[in-house]
Every structure is written in C-alpha cells, then in structure tokens.
Amino acid sequence: MKADESSTYQAFVGTLKRDLLIAFKRKNEIANPFIFFLIVAALFPIGITPDPVRLAEIAAGVLWISALLASLLAMDNLYSADFEDGSLEQLLLSHHPLYFLVLAKNIGHWLVSGLPVVLISPLIAYMLNFPRESYMVLFITLLMGTPILSLLGSIGVALTVGLGGRGLVLAVITLPMSVPVLITGTLAIQETGNSAPLVGYLAILGAMLVGSLSLAPLASAVALRISVN
Amino acid sequence: MEESRDLEILKVSQLFCERDERILFKGLAFSVREGQILQIKGSNGSGKTTLLRILCGLNSGYQGLISWRGKPIGECLDEFYSSLTYIGHRVGVSKVLTPIENLRWVSGLHHQVTDQAIYSSLQKMGLKGFEESQCFSLSAGQQQRVSLSKLPLSRSKLWILDEPFTTLDADGIELLEILLCEHVGRGGLALVTTHHQLAIPGLTILDLG
Numbered sequence: 058m059k060a061d062e063s064s065t066y067q068a069f070v071g072t073l074k075r076d077l078l079i080a081f082k083r084k085n086e087i088a089n090p091f092i093f094f095l096i097v098a099a100l101f102p103i104g105i106t107p108d109p110v111r112l113a114e115i116a117a118g119v120l121w122i123s124a125l126l127a128s129l130l131a132m133d134n135l136y137s138a139d140f141e142d143g144s145l146e147q148l149l150l151s152h153h154p155l156y157f158l159v160l161a162k163n164i165g166h167w168l169v170s171g172l173p174v175v176l177i178s179p180l181i182a183y184m185l186n187f188p189r190e191s192y193m194v195l196f197i198t199l200l201m202g203t204p205i206l207s208l209l210g211s212i213g214v215a216l217t218v219g220l221g222g223r224g225l226v227l228a229v230i231t232l233p234m235s236v237p238v239l240i241t242g243t244l245a246i247q248e249t250g251n252s253a254p255l256v257g258y259l260a261i262l263g264a265m266l267v268g269s270l271s272l273a274p275l276a277s278a279v280a281l282r283i284s285v286n
Numbered sequence: 287m288e289e290s291r292d293l294e295i296l297k298v299s300q301l302f303c304e305r306d307e308r309i310l311f312k313g314l315a316f317s318v319r320e321g322q323i324l325q326i327k328g329s330n331g332s333g334k335t336t337l338l339r340i341l342c343g344l345n346s347g348y349q350g351l352i353s354w355r356g357k358p359i360g361e362c363l364d365e366f367y368s369s370l371t372y373i374g375h376r377v378g379v380s381k382v383l384t385p386i387e388n389l390r391w392v393s394g395l396h397h398q399v400t401d402q403a404i405y406s407s408l409q410k411m412g413l414k415g416f417e418e419s420q421c422f423s424l425s426a427g428q429q430q431r432v433s434l435s436k437l438p439l440s441r442s443k444l445w446i447l448d449e450p451f452t453t454l455d456a457d458g459i460e461l462l463e464i465l466l467c468e469h470v471g472r473g474g475l476a477l478v479t480t481h482h483q484l485a486i487p488g489l490t491i492l493d494l495g
Contacts (some may be wrong), residue, residue: 146378
C-alpha cells in the first residue's frame with residue numbers, strides 16, 4: 058500500500074529477533090528447561106537402577122520423557138510476559154498475518170528451549186549407556202520432535218494465557234497432543250536396535266512436523282485472539 | 287450533506303455491549319471525522335476501555351456496526367489495522383528491553399523505521415539519555431513515554447489511546463497534547479479516554495455516564 062510499510066518478512070524477522078533478544082536478557086529462562094532436562098534424565102539411573110544393561114533398555118524413553126517435560130516447563134513463558142506488558146495486543150493489532158508472527162515466536166522459543174536439549178542429548182545418552190548404533194536416530198528424532206512439541210504446546214499456552222495458575226490445565230491440554238510424538242520417537246529408536254528400517258517412523262515424524270508447522274500457528278493465533286478478548 | 291458523510295471515517299451505530307449480565311452501553315452511536323479528537327469520559331467501570339477494545343477488534347463481545355471508511359471493519363481488517371495505533375492500559379513496553387529495542391519492534395510491525403528516527407522521537411518525548419537503559423529501571427511515567435514515543439513515528443490515521451495521561455507529569459501532558467494537535471492538524475483521528483481536561487481545539491466529548 059504505502060511505500061515504507063514493512064513487509065511481512067520484515068515483521069517476521071523483527072519479531073524473531075526481539076524474542077531472541079528477550080531470551081538472552083533473561084538468561085535463567087534459557088537455562089531452566091535445559092537444567093531441568095539434565096536433572097530429570099540424571100535421576101532415572103539413581104531411582105531405577107545403575108545397571109548398564111537395564112539402563113540401555115529404558116534410555117530412549119527416559120530421554121524422550123525428559124525432553125517432553127522440559128518442553129512443557131519451557132512453554133509457560135512463551136506468551137505470558139507479552140500478555141502482562143501489553144506487547145501481545147500490539148502483535149494482534151498488526152496488519153500482518155498473525156500466522157507468521159506466531160510462527161516467529163514459536164521458532165524463537167524453540168531455538169532457546171528446544172535446541173539446547175537436542176544438542177546435549179547425545180551426552181545424556183552416553184550417561185545412560187545408550188545403544189551405540191542409535192545415537193544418530195536419537196538426535197534426528199529429537200531434532201524433528203521437539204519443534205512439534207513446541208508448536209503444539211503453543212496452542213495450549215495461547216488458550217490459557219489469561220488464566221492464573223494454569224500449570225495443570227496446560228499439561229492436560231498439551232500432553233494428549235504430544236503423546237503420538239513420544240510414541241513415534243521412542244519406537245523409532247527402539248527399532249534401530251532391531252535393525253528394522255526407519256524410513257517409516259521418520260516419515261511419520263516428518264509429516265507431524267509439517268502438519269504442525271502449517272496448522273499449529275493458525276490455531277495458536279485464534280487461541281490468542283480468544284484469550285485477550 | 288454527502289460531503290460531510292464522506293468525512294466520517296469511523297462510524298459506530300447501534301452498539302450494544304453487556305458484561306456479566308450488566309449492560310455497559312445500548313444503542314451507542316457516534317462518528318469521528320478527519321481531524322477530530324473524541325474524548326471518551328465516564329465513571330469507573332462505565333466501559334471506556336471496553337469500548338476502545340471493541341473498536342480495535344480486541345473484544346468481540348458486542349453487537350452493532352462499526353465501519354471504517356464506509357465498510358464494516360470485519361471486511362477491511364488489514365486496511366484498518368494498518369491505519370491504527372493503539373496504546374492500551376498495558377502499554378506494550380517489554381521491561382527487559384531498552385526503549386530503542388522496544389520501538390524498533392513495535393514500530394517495525396507497521397512500517398520501516400530507522401534508528402535515527404527512533405532516537406529523535408525518544409528525545410522529543412524527553413527520554414534523552416535513557417535510550418539504552420532497560421525499561422525496568424525506568425519509572426512508570428517514563429515507560430508510558432516510551433510507549434507514546436511511537437506516536438511521532440507512526441503514520442497511522444487513527445490513534446486510540448486508553449488513559450494515556452495517567453502516569454505523565456505536567457511536561458508529559460503538554461507533550462502529548464502537542465502531539466495530538468499535530469496529529470489532528472494532519473487530518474488524523476484520535477479517540478482518547480481520560481478525565482484530564484484536554485487543551486485541544488475542536489474537541490468532542492462522548493460521555494458514557
């Protein structure tokens with residue numbers, strides 16, 4: 058319309074940069090999910106058994122459950138600060154498609170909360186005596202799976218952003234949607250142990266990722282509009 | 287007659303809003319022309335903020351017709367949002383960011399903006415020397431000024447300001463009044479809720495009771 062109006066791409070990049078900037082200024086919010094992941098994963102051998110053989114059996118599940126819980130913990134601060142200070146209203150009143158702005162926030166959030174967990178996971182896997190041949194699969198499935206968890210979690214957070222004391226509600230909304238990801242991810246890892254072909258599992262995870270990338274931000278956008286109402 | 291209707295850019299008719307089984311307003315109708323400031327008055331809880339949020343499309347719990355340049359806003363939302371600057375109760379300033387970073391984002395959502403323009407806008411609002419400090423170290427009034435700094439940067443036709451004077455000192459009030467006068471001089475529209483006696487010519491008052 059007007060010559061100096063910002064393009065949607067510029068608004069997308071601007072929102073992503075802003076969220077990353079905020080995350081780096083609130084360092085504890087980056088560190089929290091990451092440290093939580095380390096603690097949960099480290100407690101399993103202490104609580105169940107230090108026996109390397111049995112640890113190797115449960116390692117895939119332990120890693121995925123820890124990643125899921127860490128992602129759930131991290132979700133809480135996705136929109137709440139913006140809601141409190143009114144930035145969320147400004148976001149909703151932009152003439153750019155809300156889909157892209159929400160996507161920018163989701164990507165920014167995953168980069169600071171999901172990616173560190175994925176990157177540290179081989180180290181935790183080593184600690185759990187993880188089967189050597191499955192490292193690559195673990196890394197890839199987590200790399201594909203954690204963004205799905207973030208995108209789905211975003212819907213739940215968006216729905217509950219105006220409510221106080223929403224921890225449990227959030228879990229009840231988010232966890233059922235996350236379970237298929239958990240199942241596919243852990244199955245894929247277990248199947249490498251049986252030297253079965255992986256393409257199917259990875260294809261399912263990929264389909265979930267593409268599906269949630271294209272649909273979840275739309276749902277989050279609508280949910281945000283409802284929540285500020 | 288026709289001409290005057292053309293100038294009515296924002297038009298509200300038969301607006302009805304109920305909250306918690308209490309009717310806030312019924313059959314509310316008004317219109318805002320180019321170069322007009324509408325001051326919305328009313329006692330606490332009379333629905334001033336609700337009215338502004340309805341006009342912005344942030345609150346959909348209403349019945350009635352709101353039109354922008356002759357079209358219902360639901361049909362021209364993109365056009366409406368690109369000509370709207372809204373400052374609400376929650377001022378939209380992130381406390382961990384500096385004023386510069388805040389404005390870069392919030393103005394960048396609407397149009398391209400240079401750092402130089404942001405600096406001069408902050409200076410105009412009396413925030414010189416605070417450009418690079420994190421907003422939580424600023425006072426409430428200063429944070430309000432950070433939020434108001436996007437007004438000189440904005441090219442929006444319509445300003446909707448919810449209680450913009452509350453935390454401002456005498457200087458700040460004068461600055462904002464000057465901004466409003468300039469905006470109206472350019473043919474802009476403004477809706478303002480405040481109890482403050484505005485020293486602006488051509489002011490229209492809507493009393494919600």
